[in-house]
Amino acid sequence: MSLPDIVIVGGGMAGASLGAELAAHGRVLVLEMERQAGYHATGRSVAFWEETYGGPAVQPLTTASGPMLAAPDPAFHDGSFLSPRRTLHIGRASDEAARDALIADFAGRVDLQPVDPADYVPGLRPDWTLGVMEASCRDIDVAALHQAWLRLLRRRGGAMRLGARLISARREGHGWRIETGDGPLDCGLIVNAAGAWADDVAQACGVAPVGITPLRRTVAQLRVPSLPSPDLPLVMDLGGGFYFKPEGRDRVWLTPHDEVPSPPCDAAPEEMAVAQAVARFEAVVDWPVAGIEHRWAGLRSFAPDRAPVYGFDPDMPGFFWFAGQGGFGIQTAPAAAQLAASLIRGAAPPDPLAAIDAATYDPARFRSSIARLVL
CATH class of the missing domain: 3.30.9.10 (D-Amino Acid Oxidase, subunit A, domain 2)
Incomplete structure (x- = not known):
């Protein structure tokens, strides 16, 4: 299935991992406002993989990510990202x-x-x-994991633009016109992987925030x-x-x-x-x-319920949320990226993720609660 061009806002672990997954299926550009990718949350992690961390809503993503971190495809990374801890x-x-x-x-x-x-x-x-x-708790080599995804992104034809802040975006036809500090660009889909800036990015795109x-x-x-x-x-x-x-x-x-x-x-x-x-x-x-x-x-x-926010915005076509990962975005990154990529492509998730209920993370859960309050 061919995809529209995709711009991912945020080059930390979330944006790098999802960008690498999507670059196998379409043209991907990652916009990172800093001069160094992973400068904020990714670069300041205490770096462990713990199945109970984040609570029951997060645990399925952490557990599914474990084998991918412990024994990655050698073409992705030579050796494990995990080491013993408890x-x-x-x-x-x-x-x-x-x-x-x-x-x-x-x-x-x-x-x-x-x-x-x-x-x-x-x-x-x-x-x-x-x-x-x-x-089961393990330490994670966060820097190696982030760099592995950035390499895979480039190898699959994706690109990252550093020092490029999204200023605003508006819908034009079936796509987007994005204004950045480096000038305008067009795309069909915006992915909001902006971490602490996720609600700000949404509002710059004319999308209602979800309360991150x-x-x-x-x-x-x-x-x-x-x-x-x-x-x-x-x-x-x-x-x-x-x-x-x-x-x-x-x-x-x-x-x-x-x-x-x-x-x-x-x-x-x-x-x-x-x-x-x-x-x-x-x-x-x-x-x-x-x-x-x-x-x-x-x-x-x-997010208000402390679960991640993964999915298309119900009120704005062509806008996908990939945010609200709290302190568990690194330990869940492999499974989260694969799940989000399958949602974007409209494809079934791979077998390790088949039992995960993506509705748990859908941003529509916030819109419906707002509607009930209004009514």
């Missing part, structure tokens, strides 16, 4: 309900085992008595000379107050799991959030912190 979800006695809900939410979908957390984290403070092991909100997440790299091992699991708070993982010898990546509403921007860390993260870390383990070596922040963008 997740240990921990809590105090007051987190018993959260522990039980986690296990219940993923029963029959993800292998979660109650454990004594002290068996897995030397130096854990004694009040952290609850533990759930998610052994950027939330700032702060991360700090700590120097921890007494770190028992770089192979310890990712440690995640059942109460949602932090997670941390070793990052090489004597280094830990730590976040206070903050979600602060922000305008779309080049996010910067807040010192209060960093201090809060360190205080929470020191309340979990007895490993002295020798210093904070690096700190950064990224924007995780969520």
Whole structure:
């Protein structure tokens, strides 16, 4: 089936992966407003693949992406994008309900085992008595994955234009006239993969926003000379107050799991959030912190129901949403790109995705709720 020319707005993991998938079927141009693709959320990931992360609506996409990340086609990438990690979800006695809900939410979908957390984290403070092991968790080589898709995009005849911001777009006939900082261009389909800027891009195209909100997440790299091992699991708070993982010898990546509403921007860390993260870390383990070596922040963008938004806009022909991936866009990228490409082409998704209900992610779910409020 021949496709109209497609312009994808956003060159991060979302735009690169979907662009590479679509370039096998039509002419694709990716517009990236920065001079470096993946500068924002993609380049600031804590880089893990965890099946429970993002909740039950996201888990099918994460699970389906696992084999593609673990054993990609050699023509795509030589070797695995994943390496061993594991997740240990921990809590105090007051987190018993959260522990039980986690296990219940993923029963029959993800292998979660109650454990004594002290068996897995030397130096854990004694009040952290609850533990759930998610052994399937892996680290992701985010940079390698992003570059692999950019190479595939080019190999299939697609192109990326850096430093090209979409200023506005309007429907003309059966297609679009797009105004950019580099001048106008025409296409038949716009794909909105603009991350934190997704609603702004929609409005610039005359499309109603769906309520995608950027939330700032702060991360700090700590120097921890007494770190028992770089192979310890990712440690995640059942109460949602932090997670941390070793990052090489004597280094830990730590976040206070903050979600602060922000305008779309080049996010910067807040010192209060960093201090809060360190205080929470020191309340979990007895490993002295020798210093904070690096700190950064990224924007995780969520729709109102915190599920991704994948599909054609119901009110604007030729406009496709591929946004709202929150903090799980990298771990779901292979499955999400294949699912979105099949929706755009009007084709059946490949077998690993056949059981995924694409209606869960359809942007029409927001339009119908607005209509009900009006009526």
